[in-house]
């Protein structure tokens with residue numbers, strides 16, 4: 116499962132950062148997930164419960180969802196994008212993706 120490997124990667128990062136900071140425990144892990152990143156947020160939450168371990172065993176996962184946003188170089192229109200809207204609604208040109216592909220750890224709270 117795709118989300119399981121992502122959850123494991125996040126848990127790895129959390130454990131490494133906790134060790135680097137000399138912290139015994141990770142309280143929260145905040146991540147950013149773009150609407151176009153191809154990640155099922157509910158599935159990721161579910162996988163997180165299984166993936167967290169060691170100092171991150173009790174860590175809460177806080178997910179910030181980033182909406183998709185695109186720009187049309189043809190007519191200079193900026194608009195919302197999702198998987199179903201990849202073309203400019205005005206001129207049907209191909210959109211350049213500005214936001215929404217994020218998948219990264221934003222911050223950790225450790226003790």
Ligand SMILES: [Zn+2]
Pocket residue numbers: 187188189190191192203204205206207208
């Ligand atoms: Zn356009």
